[in-house]
Amino acid sequence: MSSTGSIDENAGSEPSRRSIRERKQAQHFGHSEPNEELEELIEAPKPRKIAPAVRKGGKRASGRPSLWVKLPLPSQTPLLPSPRPQSSPEVKVENSFGAPPESSSQNSKKRSAALPDSHDESDLFAPSLCHGTTLKKQRLESSAPKQRAAPRAKVALDSDNETRPKPRGQPEVWAEMRQALCESLTYYQAYQSGAYTWGSSNGSAGYAYGFLLDNDNDDYGYMDEKVVITRLGGGMTSTKSGKMVQTEDQSSSSNKVTPFVNNQRDRVPVILIVGAKNPHCPTKVPHRYNVLGVYQVTDIWSEKVKGKVVCRVRFEMLDLKTPSWCGIHGSSLPTPTPDYSTKASLKTCTTCNTSSKEVSTAGWMCLNETCANFSIINGQADQEAPTWNPAFIDERNKWPAHIKAPLQLKPAPPNGLLNASLMETSLQAWKGMVCRDCGRCNSRTKWDEWKCETEGCTFEVPIHYPIIPRSQLAPDHAFAAEGHSIPFDKWEAPVVRTESEFHGYWRKATYEISPGNCITHYFANEVINRQPGGADEALEALQGTKLGMQRFPLENSPVEGEMITKHFGINFGLPYNYVVAVDSRGFSEAPPAIMDAVNHLTWAGKDAIKDGSYRPFNELLCLGYMEKQSIGWHDDGEKDLGPDIASWSLGGAATMGFRMKSKYWKFKERNADNYDPELPVRPGSQAWKERIALNELYQAGHMDEYEQAKTALFKALDKNKNNGPTVLSLELRHGDMVVMHGEDIQKNNEHGVMPKGKLRFGLTGRYIKPENIPVEEHWKGEFTIAPEKVYDGDLALFKANFPEEED
Numbered sequence: 061m062s063s064t065g066s067i068d069e070n071a072g073s074e075p076s077r078r079s080i081r082e083r084k085q086a087q088h089f090g091h092s093e094p095n096e097e098l099e100e101l102i103e104a105p106k107p108r109k110i111a112p113a114v115r116k117g118g119k120r121a122s123g124r125p126s127l128w129v130k131l132p133l134p135s136q137t138p139l140l141p142s143p144r145p146q147s148s149p150e151v152k153v154e155n156s157f158g159a160p161p162e163s164s165s166q167n168s169k170k171r172s173a174a175l176p177d178s179h180d181e182s183d184l185f186a187p188s189l190c191h192g193t194t195l196k197k198q199r200l201e202s203s204a205p206k207q208r209a210a211p212r213a214k215v216a217l218d219s220d221n222e223t224r225p226k227p228r229g230q231p232e233v234w235a236e237m238r239q240a241l242c243e244s245l246t247y248y249q250a251y252q253s254g255a256y257t258w259g260s261s262n263g264s265a266g267y268a269y270g271f272l273l274d275n276d277n278d279d280y281g282y283m284d285e286k287v288v289i290t291r292l293g294g295g296m297t298s299t300k301s302g303k304m305v306q307t308e309d310q311s312s313s314s315n316k317v318t319p320f321v322n323n324q325r326d327r328v329p330v331i332l333i334v335g336a337k338n339p340h341c342p343t344k345v346p347h348r349y350n351v352l353g354v355y356q357v358t359d360i361w362s363e364k365v366k367g368k369v370v371c372r373v374r375f376e377m378l379d380l381k382t383p384s385w386c387g388i389h390g391s392s393l394p395t396p397t398p399d400y401s402t403k404a405s406l407k408t409c410t411t412c413n414t415s416s417k418e419v420s421t422a423g424w425m426c427l428n429e430t431c432a433n434f435s436i437i438n439g440q441a442d443q444e445a446p447t448w449n450p451a452f453i454d455e456r457n458k459w460p461a462h463i464k465a466p467l468q469l470k471p472a473p474p475n476g477l478l479n480a481s482l483m484e485t486s487l488q489a490w491k492g493m494v495c496r497d498c499g500r501c502n503s504r505t506k507w508d509e510w511k512c513e514t515e516g517c518t519f520e521v522p523i524h525y526p527i528i529p530r531s532q533l534a535p536d537h538a539f540a541a542e543g544h545s546i547p548f549d550k551w552e553a554p555v556v557r558t559e560s561e562f563h564g565y566w567r568k569a570t571y572e573i574s575p576g577n578c579i580t581h582y583f584a585n586e587v588i589n590r591q592p593g594g595a596d597e598a599l600e601a602l603q604g605t606k607l608g609m610q611r612f613p614l615e616n617s618p619v620e621g622e623m624i625t626k627h628f629g630i631n632f633g634l635p636y637n638y639v640v641a642v643d644s645r646g647f648s649e650a651p652p653a654i655m656d657a658v659n660h661l662t663w664a665g666k667d668a669i670k671d672g673s674y675r676p677f678n679e680l681l682c683l684g685y686m687e688k689q690s691i692g693w694h695d696d697g698e699k700d701l702g703p704d705i706a707s708w709s710l711g712g713a714a715t716m717g718f719r720m721k722s723k724y725w726k727f728k729e730r731n732a733d734n735y736d737p738e739l740p741v742r743p744g745s746q747a748w749k750e751r752i753a754l755n756e757l758y759q760a761g762h763m764d765e766y767e768q769a770k771t772a773l774f775k776a777l778d779k780n781k782n783n784g785p786t787v788l789s790l791e792l793r794h795g796d797m798v799v800m801h802g803e804d805i806q807k808n809n810e811h812g813v814m815p816k817g818k819l820r821f822g823l824t825g826r827y828i829k830p831e832n833i834p835v836e837e838h839w840k841g842e843f844t845i846a847p848e849k850v851y852d853g854d855l856a857l858f859k860a861n862f863p864e865e866e867d
């Protein structure tokens with residue numbers, strides 16, 4: 061899949077999960093495609109800004125390009141009239157640029173490359189999309205039940221918008237937030253591009269499904285209630301002031317253009333959406349994002365503006381019987397029986413012998429990019445303020461009535477009865493909802509319901525989950541085997557693994573990531589999991605309990621407006637200081653499965669931390685991950701937290717990775733001259749082994765070899781690489797626990813969790829320093845477990861079964 065376009069390339073993204081306090085988080089964007097991968101997650105480390113090259117500022121260009129010509133395509137077909145027989149038969153109708161469709165290489169890989177973050181494609185925790193972000197650090201003054209930080213604020217509309225005439229009607233479907241738009245509409249899941257395209261993997265460039273017309277800085281953009289003309293993007297660079305300027309020619313064969321060529325050739329309609337920042341909309345747009353309707357692509361061509369080639373597309377609304385909401389209130393309605401005879405004149409270039417439409421009032425120009433006469437009107441290459449040829453605007457191209465949009469403009473709301481088969485489709489499980497009553501696109505912010513966020517609108521769809529059996533969610537060790545689990549963890553230097561240990565039925569592996577900083581993996585087995593209060597019971601109970609899980613807002617939203625994590629969460633015990641809008645319920649009010657988790661984690665914490673620093677966990681965060689939801693790279697180090705953290709995995713398997721933070725991993729020296737061989741080398745950082753060897757040469761006084769080795773090192777160094785390898789991957793299965801012990805784990809390293817199954821719960825226990833929590837909240841972190849219920853690692857059971865074993 062790819063997502064391309066010229067307009068509003070606000071880098072977007074969406075959250076993966078956010079941890080609670082100040083950890084950096086991953087977010088995702090949902091760039092999905094209609095039928096296959098419905099949701100992609102691209103994850104990047106840390107909160108990060110969109111690369112300027114793809115972040116369009118959004119203000120329209122001031123000053124008009126003085127020259128305005130149109131340029132067409134190579135081959136025979138400049139301005140490409142649509143491929144229907146009735147329109148200009150002399151114009152060839154295939155690929156308007158005469159170029160072969162782009163190959164499959166411009167699929168999701170390319171798309172990812174166009175993302176602001178240069179994340180590593182092979183990064184396990186960067187499956188597709190989710191960009192680092194941080195959960196909002198908003199202190200919860202009190203843990204009184206709090207609703208989600210208010211229905212996401214309306215984003216300020218462009219000031220021009222206010223002065224436009226009143227529209228004739230209201231859009232059938234609309235959104236205030238980009239994430240809600242993308243999560244609710246299968247035809248529009250582009251967080252950072254104007255166009256949402258899909259289907260590029262089968263040797264074609266795919267098709268455009270939806271196109272957002274927003275920050276359109278094309279002075280020549282055009283929109284009325286029937287026709288839209290806009291540019292197709294590419295070649296733009298953001299200036300320091302955020303203004304987008306075209307610095308390169310737009311390529312007619314780029315993946316920003318070819319999907320539209322395919323739409324035109326194969327008669328695949330495109331659904332257009334207008335944003336409040338679009339300066340060309342004839343009327344005031346009521347919402348931030350407003351679905352306009354279903355359009356055909358009638359023409360795609362190139363022209364030269366200020367010396368740069370610009371690719372443009374003309375769209376025509378298919379259904380004139382239902383007048384567009386964006387027409388001017390009180391104006392006469394467009395005739396539903398259009399005049400197909402109006403046509404812009406088509407002239408043949410005497411230089412290249414190709415035909416082009418006359419699109420400008422300034423006169424006819426050859427639109428063949430390869431022609432010496434390209435984009436020249438009456439011998440002039442720079443025309444002043446041209447306007448569109450009215451005949452070109454008024455053209456009406458026939459469209460067979462039976463060809464409809466492949467996707468529903470207003471998708472029906474989900475019915476709320478999720479069953480196991482629907483869980484197969486990740487988007488089904490956690491996509492947004494278009495309100496049946498008011499047409500608003502809403503993200504699914506709560507685990508248990510879809511709810512329209514429009515004030516006064518009461519539409520909601522409660523979700524009734526069936527309990528999915530453990531055998532389906534976590535078949536891994538469903539053999540009823542009583543043996544110890546087989547470990548599949550992977551690690552590399554400088555991580556050191558201790559000898560395998562057993563603790564009754566538990567297998568234990570401890571990994572030292574740096575001296576004194578250890579991660580212990582407790583591998584559960586079947587016997588452990590099926591005990592009362594064990595993983596099997598907790599997995600079932602969590603599915604059957606209304607926990608009130610919701611998605612967290614992210615602090616640094618990479619798209620305009622607020623974004624929320626993909627996964628859901630709820631906090632118990634001491635209030636999570638930095639969590640926004642998450643109820644923090646006391647342990648005494650927690651459902652039994654939560655206390656089972658606390659019980660298990662307390663045992664693991666005590667077992668793993670033997671140096672006297674163990675502090676009983678007084679907070680538990682329960683995260684729910686549906687299919688393809690993950691938590692990207694982040695750390696759990698916050699000043700109000702103890703350094704030790706333990707987690708219990710329930711349901712689907714997951715990989716938990718650890719790596720050094722970029723700021724410590726990345727090689728600092730820009731070139732060999734400022735390399736200092738006396739600085740200590742941090743084990744695990746970039747080229748650390750080579751540097752240690754290099755520094756040894758220096759220390760031994762072998763200067764010639766040192767210089768040679770230094771030159772070789774700098775030559776081999778990948779200076780563009782920002783992140784080091786995952787040095788430890790824990791393969792977590794149902795019932796497993798992990799204890800992180802030591803400040804360095806959070807300070808110098810980061811971790812991420814990528815669940816693989818359809819449903820997983822990650823329950824994480826932490827110690828929150830009570831001195832920073834209001835005294836009246838302290839009771840929330842307190843709990844007592846009856847002595848006979850205190851989890852003992854199932855040791856008594858093990859001893860009863862294996863009385864001959866020694867401790």
Ligand SMILES: O=C(O)CCC(=O)C(=O)O
Nearest residue numbers: 079683696707813822824
């Ligand atoms: O889901 C998990 O197992 C761990 C989640 C995590 O890293 C966190 O809550 O900070």
Ligand SMILES: [Fe+2]
Nearest residue numbers: 079695696811
């Ligand atoms: Fe974490």
